[in-house]
Amino acid sequence: MxxxxxxxxxxxxxxxxxxxxxxxxxxxxxxxxxxxxxxxxxxxxxxxxxxxxxxxxxxxxxxxxxxxxxxxxxxxxxxxxxxxxxxxxxxxxxxxxxxxxxxxxxxxxxxxxxxxxxxxxxLLPEGHPLFELIADHDAKCDPHGLTQLAKAARNDDVDAYRELVEKITYDQEIRRLAVEKGGLPEESLDFFLGRSIEALLANMGVRVRQGAQGMKLVFRGK
Incomplete structure (x- = not known):
């Protein structure tokens, strides 16, 4: 009222x-x-x-x-x-x-x-050439699975940590190829592939850092 x-x-x-x-x-x-x-x-x-x-x-x-x-x-x-x-x-x-x-x-x-x-x-027409890529990316970078891996990696699960790094690397490479080889505008990637794994992990308190020794995951509060 x-x-x-x-x-x-x-x-x-x-x-x-x-x-x-x-x-x-x-x-x-x-x-x-x-x-x-x-x-x-x-x-x-x-x-x-x-x-x-x-x-x-x-x-x-x-x-x-x-x-x-x-x-x-x-x-x-x-x-x-x-x-x-x-x-x-x-x-x-x-x-x-x-x-x-x-x-x-x-x-x-x-x-x-x-x-x-x-x-x-x-929004995409039937038979769109990116459907296969989208499906493959969704399967390999499933948000629920990423959440579980992040929780395990935070608790010092070495295998989960390694798998999470592999998925981040895959996501980064797919996005790079989609722009360089596929000709997609970089601004369209968040639509076609969803938000990057780095962005999703940031919401979970996990930061991705690149250094001389390669990729490192930094967990907030740890």
Whole structure:
């Protein structure tokens, strides 16, 4: 209920935009078809990846793959948010979640948040040449498996540590080849392959460092 003197209009504070871009739904497909959104504007969060649920306000593994508008400057702040003027550069054609978002009444967003969300398969045409690469990468770099390896490596499991390094190396090499040999824009890799293993591990408190002796994993608090 609105208190006396309280407004229900948007305060243009930018809080929702700073917390992260919207997750896309089937009704947002037109934004892709009409080139309002490009694949380089998007990031794939894969099934099993630990992510922030803006409705429940918790961190939890994703039950399914989702596509979000990416962040900028190594943050989750939506790339279409202009900090200086507290404005959205695509406001008139903003995605569905942005249109229903109401700071004073979260019910509309709660009702739609986990409904009709799209995945990479919805945005790529049948028979797309990258489907095989995506499937292979997903199998070798499964987020749930990475979480388990990171936990074991933190507890001094040498085999888990070695396997985690191998997966990071594979992920780095696939991304390099996709750009150098496949001609993909580097900005599109977070859509096609999801976030890098380094980014996922950083969320688990694991840093990847390259030195004269090769790759080293540094565990926060250890």
């Amino acid at each position: 609105t208190n006396p003197g309280e407004t229900t209009s948007c305060k243009m504070c930018g809080t929702c935009c700073i917390k992260g871009g919207p997750t896309l739904h089937h009704e947002d497909m037109a934004l892709i078809r009409e080139a309002v959104l490009d694949l380089t504007d998007l990031v794939t969060l894969r099934r099993g990846e630990i992510a922030h649920d803006p409705v429940q306000e918790v961190l939890a593994p994703l039950p399914e793959e989702i596509i979000k508008v990416r962040g900028k400057d190594s943050t989750w702040t939506c790339i279409f948010y202009e900090t200086e003027g507290h404005t959205c550069t695509m406001y008139d054609q903003r995605p569905a979640e942005c249109r229903v978002l109401d700071c004073h009444d979260p019910a509309p967003l709660t009702a739609m948040y986990d409904q009709d969300r799209i995945s990479r398969a919805d």
